Amino acid sequence: MKQNKSSDDGGSMEKAREQSKCSEEWEETFYHAYIPVARSIAGRILYPSGTNEDIEELALDAVYEAMKNIGKYDETRGSMETYVRTITKSRALTYRKKQERYQTVPLEGSLELWTEDEDVAALKDMVRCVIRQLRPKEQTLFTCRFLYHMTPEEIARREGCSRRAVDSRLTRLRKKLVKAFRDHGVELGGDV
Structure with a gap:
């Protein structure tokens, strides 16, 4: 055994x-x-x-x-x-x-006081409102690019289209978002 x-x-x-x-x-x-x-x-x-x-x-x-x-x-x-x-x-x-x-605050210079929590909450509500106004395909594109940080190549593979088509859609989406935010009183600066 x-x-x-x-x-x-x-x-x-x-x-x-x-x-x-x-x-x-x-x-x-x-x-x-x-x-x-x-x-x-x-x-x-x-x-x-x-x-x-x-x-x-x-x-x-x-x-x-x-x-x-x-x-x-x-x-x-x-x-x-x-x-x-x-x-x-x-x-x-x-x-x-x-x-x-853990970032330090400079000892010299002026400090601005604001209610960050209220500002952030208001901004989040406004962003949700703007996103809800997008068509479903635009919402998907927004989610893939700006929330999941997918590259245009990755989005093109996922959607079964060319990189150029994704670039065009992203450009139109950015312009639409800039206008929507401007309508809500928010000016976007930088590379949008």
Whole structure:
């Protein structure tokens, strides 16, 4: 009977080694597939204050979290790429908020006092109102580009159209948003 047990242990050890090898291969494949996406999102959100090390660490943590929580992934809610994007965005925004919290205030110069919470709440309400006025395709484009930080190439692949078509749609959407915000009394500066 001991001989059987010994041979069974050897068989189960072999199975464990095979499973471990498959798991390592799967993790490596997953990593190589999604680390560029995570780096891209982290870089866009942390720019310009985040260092390359910050971006790399955040991207690695996000991909690891996605692998570790693969059981929570619901394919009916989006692709695996969207899942990784969402995790990365959440981690990057949290990191940026923590960094902003620890910024120092200059001792010289004037300080402006305002009620930030009220301003932010009013701005969020206005943005929601403007977004609701967009057509469904424009809302999808807005979400992909400005919330998920997808590149025009990624949007083109997702939508099954050319990069040029996406660029044209984004240009029209930006103009529409600038006008809508202007109608609400907000002037947008910079590269819109």
